[in-house]
Amino acid sequence: MTTIKPTVNVEAQAIEAKxxxxxIAMLTTEEKNQTLNLLADKLEAEYEAILEANEKDLENGREQGFEDAFMDRLALSKERIYDFANGLREVAELEDPTGHVLSDWTLENGLGVEKVTVPLxxxxxxYxxxxxxxxxxxxLALKxxxxxxxxxxxxxxxxxxAIVEVLHRGLEETKVPKEAVQFIDSTAREATQQLFTMKEHVxxxxxxxxxxxxxxxxxxxxVPVLETGVGNCxxxxxxxxxxxxxxxILVNAKTDRPAVCNAAETLIVHKDWLNENLDALTKALKDNxxxxxxxEEIVNVMPDAVEAGESDWANEYLSKDIAIKTVNDAAEAINHIETYGTKHSEAIVTENAETANMFKSLVDAAAIYHNASTRFTDGGALGFGAxxxxxxxxxxxxxxxxxxxLTTVKYIMSGNGQVR
Structure with missing residues (x-):
């Protein structure tokens, strides 16, 4: 891969960002929304330059022999650029998360206390x-x-x-300083490691x-980390x-976009359901x-199945591969998820309310689904804009x-000369 590695000063960039x-913290909601809408317009107007740059990355990817799932995440199109431009507009429509008084009270001495949301x-x-x-x-950061x-x-x-260059040109027309969006223009591992230690600025x-x-x-x-996770769903x-x-639900969760973290990687199936619906399940898998x-049970009844090893139960395939585990009851399914899950997204399909409630109560994951696809674990799909x-x-x-x-809280006290 032939990429120039410009010399960067990560600390200087972090200082400028600070x-x-x-x-930015002093801007009104309207000013931030105007900025996001303008940036969306800029991305759409200059999409061709972004696609030209993206083609260089795709060519490098083809030379490196990157897997299809990786290339899918890397690839842009006019439609994808318009989609994430529209994402900015959707974020602009959302409520400003800062400046909310979460609670307030007055102490016996008359000192007023407010708990207020503020930017990080x-x-x-x-990434x-x-x-x-x-x-x-x-x-999301700017809003x-x-x-x-x-x-x-x-x-x-x-x-x-290329994307950041477009964003910077857009920011020059707004009240948000372009220094608010810093891009570490380097492929050097050292640049990333330096960012790890910028605790006084990040x-x-x-x-x-x-x-x-x-x-x-x-x-x-x-630096404190907000940890995201892989999705063995x-x-x-x-x-x-x-x-x-x-x-x-199974086909959607597996095939809608196999390369994303909320795609299903393992099917757990009750043996009674499997015995009654083996042909329908086999056909659905083959058709897709x-x-x-x-x-062992799946290999015995599905001619094209290969035997799963221990690594398959923990694998995030990011492809059209799936592991299938048979169980005798929901408790066994929950135990399997507890052993191999990544606490991302887990789904149960059942018409039994008691079984569904047990699953929802006992499975430890950020998102639990009853009779729905795991593909909804997504900011846009759940109404967060992005x-x-x-x-x-x-x-x-x-x-x-x-x-x-992306906010924290600040306690603000207002008094009239109170001392302790």
Whole structure:
């Protein structure tokens, strides 16, 4: 891969972002919304330049022999650029998450107390081959009053550079300083590692990508991390599941976009349901070109299935491969998810309300679905406009992280000379 590695000063960029964050925090909601709408218009007007840069990344990807799932995440089109431009407009329509008085009270001495939502400050975004993240995260950061430092993966360096150039040209026409959007224009690993330690200038890091990237950030950063997670998502078809509903959910969860983190990677199926509906399930899998890695029972009844090894149960395939596990009851399904799940998104298909309630109560995940596809674990799909990542941790934010996740709180006291 032939990519120039410009010399960058990450600390200087973080300092500039911190200065800009103070200016954004003083803007009105209307001014921030006007900025997002203008940036959306700019992206649509200059989409050809972005596609030209993206083609360089795709060519490099083809030379490197990147997998289809990786190339799908990397690839842009006019439609995709228009989609994430519209995402900015949707974020502009959302309620401003800052300045809300969450609670207020007055002490016995007359001192007034308010708990108010405020921006985090400077967000460090570390991500891989998803150029749309450059736009989505920038839009969410600006709407919530934050500055952002972007460190995309080397595979998308040309695409990200072109997108940020368009965003900067747009920001020059607004009250948001262009320094609020910092792009680390380097493929050097050292630049990423430097961002890990900018604790005095960066308030939070958000990694978005594969397990190795997330682990590297979590294990090495001194800056606080909002941890996102990989998606080894399961669909459990219970013995009381309706056949057509179950198959539609399974096929959608697996094939709508196999390369994304909310796609299903494992089907868990009750043995009674399997025995009654084996032919329908086999046909659905075959018709949709889904490759099966099954346990012993599945291999015995599905001619094209290959035997699943231990790694298959934990694998995020990001392709049209699926692991299939047979179980005797819902408790066994829940135990399998507990053992191999990544606390991302888990679904049960059943008409038995008691079984569904047990599943929803006992499965530990950021998103639980009853009779619906896991593909809805997405900021846009859930009405957040866009998302900056999907958190699988339990502190501060969990699930798709939209605008509220990019704020913190400040206690503001108002008195009349009170002393303690």
């Amino acid at each position: 200065k800009a964050a103070k200016k 400050g400077v967000i460090g975004m570390i 891989e081959a998803r150029p749309n993240v450059t736009v989505d995260s920038t839009g 919530s009053g934050n500055a952002i430092v972007l460190k995309g993966g080397s595979s998308a360096i040309n695409s990200n550079r 308030d939070v890091l958000i990694p978005r990508g594969g397990g190795s990237l997330i682990s590297a950030v979590v294990n090495n950063a001194t 399961h669909v459990y078809i219970d013995k009381d599941a309706e056949v057509e509903k179950a198959l539609n 070109d889904i490759n099966v890695h099954g346990d 998302e900056i990542g999907i958190s699988t941790q339990k502190l501060h934010a969990r699930g798709p992280m939209g605008l509220p996740a």
